Amino acid sequence: MMKFFDKALADEIGYGAATLVAAAAQELYTLHVEANAMRRAAGLPSFEEEEEAEQARLASASAASHQEDENSSTDDEDQ
Incomplete structure (x- = not known):
């Protein structure tokens, strides 16, 4: 308790x-x-397990978005 x-x-x-x-x-x-x-x-899954999975998914999506932004800015500099 x-x-x-x-x-x-x-x-x-x-x-x-x-x-x-x-x-x-x-x-x-x-x-x-x-x-x-x-x-x-x-x-x-428990609520906690579901939240952990969602946080991992969001972190992965955020990292991919940042990588995409970096690639886009590198492409702009090359032009």
């Missing part, structure tokens, strides 16, 4: 409100874990 209570937040907004925030965060975390379990049971 994760612990979401934050003393600094409690000092700022009050103990009761911070307890409600911690309870909501715990519930959200539990739902996230359950959703990942359902995704895995369905043969899908």
Whole structure:
């Protein structure tokens, strides 16, 4: 179980409100874990695995775009 209570937040907004925030965060975390379990049971990647794959795809696309830009500017200089 994760612990979401934050003393600094409690000092700022009050103990009761911070307890409600911690309870909501715990519930959200539990739902996230359950959703990942359902995704895995369905043969899908977890949210984290899906995000890692998407970040890798974006990095690759960005690198290809930069390479294309460099090639284009080199071609312009040759003319």
